[in-house]
Amino acid sequence: MAFVYPRLGLRSLAPAAALIVLGGAPVTGAAGHHSGTHGSPGAAGARDPYFPTLGNGGYDVRHYTLTLDYDPGSHRLTGTAEITARAAQDLSAFNLDLHGMAVRSAAVDGTPAVHTRAGDELTLRPAHDVRRGDVFRAVVRYDGAPGELTDSEGTREGWLRTEDGAIALGQPQGSMTWFPGNHHPGDKATYDISVTVPDGLTAVSNGDLRSQRPTADGQGTTFAWHSAQPMATYLATVGVGAYEITRSRPGTAGIPVYTAADRTVAGRVRELLDRVPELTNWSVDKFGPYPFSSTGVIVEREGDADYALETQNRSVFTEDSFDPATLVHELAHQWYGDSVTPRTWRDVWLSEGFATYAEWLYLEEFEDTPVRASFEDAFGSDDNWAFPPADQPGAGQLLGDPVYERGAMTLQKVREAVGDTVFFSVLRGWAATHRHGNASTQDFTAYVERMSGKDLGALWDVWLYGDGRPSRP
Ligand SMILES: [Zn+2]
Known part of the structure; x- marks a missing residue:
């Protein structure tokens, strides 16, 4: 993300919805016990340190097929989400995250499933337990007027209406306004997103445009997009206009x-x-x-x-x-961020710090501003010392200034410590090693130390985890 406007006042996140306790599923078998129907419900959150109810436990999504129909005039979205997932435990029930919208039906492996809603949690209880290791297909049909959320920075996310259509933005949780899913960056999947819009409008999404066809009634066009590489749900988008x-x-x-x-x-x-x-x-x-x-x-x-x-x-x-x-x-x-995705939202400086450092590299090559000058600017700004980039004080400051600029300053300190040759091979090697995966701050610090052969513990302590501005470097 990159902000456009003067920073709005930080707003603390509304209290997270209480964890749902799913009843009625006696757990009599040990984990991995496969005889009989003794699965247990998957967790209602993915244990993110800042967003405990985001994402869900008990399964791993492989692929989303989202079939959407959106009419900007009526602001009505009709959707079918086919979610192919692998069970990580014997499951008697599991959750998806969905904000608003009316769920019309749900099925698991072709058999209707009981579905209930509580806050942003949609619970599906299949007719039969899903066994650990099995790949299953959940189908949810839904419709309604997709909404906006106010994110932790006080800015808008979700399905945003525009003059001529809509644009969907999902960091960190807005994608739950337009499709049910496992909305935590730790569960990446491939996608097919097809969107039908009224004649004259275009629907743009992620990946490759596979087809663009008029609807049978001649009133609209269906755009079919395919993402062959894994994607976190917060990075999915649809633009209609x-x-x-x-x-x-x-x-x-x-x-x-x-x-x-x-x-x-x-x-x-x-x-x-x-x-x-x-x-x-x-x-x-x-x-x-x-x-x-x-x-x-x-x-x-x-x-x-x-x-x-x-x-x-x-x-x-x-x-x-x-x-x-x-x-x-x-x-x-x-x-x-997109290919090497933060493991949890606490690790988001691995996304924003690198993107900010890329800006500094650009400014040096194209606008005669040395990287060291960008570093000095950032070092002098009090806002960058509000908290350590690898340990934000809470969801309300998920994307505060230190995550960007102190994250980038950390990379510059690494560069000064290991030299240009190792530094640029770290940038490339980090992207290659964790390509299409997830990584944490600890993964990064260990990687840099391995690549450089140096113990950089003191550097991490000051720049990633330390409180306040260090003495002038
Ligand atoms: Zn960014």
Whole structure:
């Protein structure tokens, strides 16, 4: 994410919904005991330190097939979510996260399942237990007016209505407004997202556009998008609107480029749209092979969203956030955040610190601002010392300034400690080692020490975990 507006006052998150206690499932077998129907309910949260009810336990999603129909005029979304998952325990019931919307039916492996709602938890109780290790398919049909959430920074996320359609932004939990899922970054999956919109509008999503077909009644168009590489749910997006589309293929990386810009802003942002291939290639030179099958951007009008977000393959911008440094920031996230995804929200500096450092590299090469000058600027800003980047004081400051700028300062201190050669091989190697996976701060510090052969404990203590500003470096 990259903020556009002057920072809004930090708002503490509403108290998390109480954990649901699922009754009626006697647990008489030991874990892994497979005889009889003695499964237990999956947990209602994924044990995130800041968002205990986000995500769910007991299963691992492999693939989402989302079939959506959205009419901006009535603001009505009709959806079917087919969720293919592997059970991590014998399951008598399991949860999905869903905010709002009416659930019309649910089934597991073709048999109707009992479904109940409590807060943002949707519980499915299949007719038969799912056995540990089995791959099962849950189908949920739902509809309604998808909503917005106010995230921990006081900004909007979820299914945001725009002048001509909608744009979906999901960090950290907004994706639960438009599809039921395991909405924690630790459970990544592949996706097919198909969206039917009224004639004349375009639906843009993540991955590759597989087909674009008129509906049987001739009143709309169905756009089918496929994400072959794993994606965290917060990085899924759908943009619906009257877009100007460009498709091309950059020379070096060979990755198809698909850009969508709101028609009323496309002319003004054309010059930077045309640089997406160049800056994708520049990022490849710095960070290693591009992790996904396509690149691009979605550019909306000023005010359609409160920030730019690194939605996978093609990040979302508003016109006023679409500048070269922010474009580089969101492109860098494709490696750091999207491909190498924080294990929990506490690890988010591994995403934002790297993306900020990419901006510093860009400013040095293209705008004559040495990285060390960006470091000095950041060091001098009191806001960057509010808390340690690897240990935010709570969900309300999940994406506070230190996560970005002190995260980037940490990387600069690593660079000074290990030298340029090791540092840039760490940037590339980290992205390669954890490609399409999840990683934690501890994974990172251990990786740097292994690559450099140095004990950097003192550096981590000061820059990642320490309170307050150290003496002038
Ligand atoms: Zn960011």
